[in-house]
Amino acid sequence: MPRAVHFEIHATQPQALIDFYSSLFGWSFSKFHTGEYWMINTGPDSQPGINGGLLPRPGPIPGPTASPNAFVITIDVENLDASMAKAQGGGAVLCVPKMAIPKVGWLAYFKDPNGNIFGMMQMNSEAV
Known part of the structure; x- marks a missing residue:
């Protein structure tokens, strides 16, 4: 059965969100080997959960502030x-x-x- 294996956060200011999520949840970020992309480690592999990535937002923030602006999930x-x-x-x-x-x-x-x-x-x- 296909499983969720990755999520992505689109960031207008990547470093600001790296600082935010590092401080809030203790997540660690490491630069990926291609382009402006950071891998997110959300915890030890021995615990349930998935890791993700953070990248510069590819366009303007969608819609008015009242509409959701969500993470993107990737399915294996x-x-x-x-x-x-x-x-x-x-x-x-x-x-x-x-x-x-x-x-x-x-x-x-x-x-x-x-x-x-x-x-x-x-x-x-x-x-x-």
Whole structure:
């Protein structure tokens, strides 16, 4: 069964949110090997939970302040191409086409039928 494996926080000011979440929850942040991306460690692997990432916001903050401005979650899938086709067949809209995350896997982002963004990733250490 596909499981949630990663979340992302989009930040207008990355360092400000790194400082905020480090102080609030004790999360640790480490720069990823590509671009402006920080990995978030939310706790020990021996405890339930998932880790995430933080990146510069790709556009303006969505909507008025009364509407949710949420984290993006990524689901681990066995076959990204098949899952992409199934998502689109169910009414999802492709937002970010399939792309390689070097040495990690293949990733794509969708909007579900209600407009919520989610990612799907097929792990593959040979992705380039």
